[in-house]
Amino acid sequence: MSAEAKDVNNEADLRHPLKRARGLGSAKAGAGHWWTQRVTAAALAPLVIWLVILVLSLLHADAAGARALVARPWNALLLIAFVIAAAWHAVLGLQVIVEDYVHTPWKALTLLVVIKFLAVLGALASVLAVLRIALGA
Helix, strand or coil, rough: HHHHHHHHHHCCCCHHHHHHHHHCCCCCCHHHHHHHHHHHHHHHCCCCCCCCHHHHHHCCCCCCHHHHHCHHHHHHHHHHHHHHHHHHHHHHHHHHHHHCCCCCCCHHHHHHHHHHHHHHHHHHHHHHHHHHHHHCC
């Protein structure tokens, strides 16, 4: 858009700049997104430490031993919590990347839908796998 066209648009809009800006920008819903991303990160910190310890304890285990370890109630619960927190945190992070770097609206919307669909699908499959092991199905 040329500078002349911008001037014409600004002249036609007689509202105060603050009136035009109200309700727009990151202050609208950005704080909630920011807090959710920090809370999921805080939840993931101890869960990742627990997961590393769990994986290290599985190094020399056979399949039956691994199943038994994952089937313990606390391990199954923490594994499900890890999967949900990781999926949610990943979606939030990828959403920020798409919003910042994809400038075509339909491409951004398509990417956001695909990201959320894949995250939900992956989280559901992971939770189902943990539940099948934990419940012995």
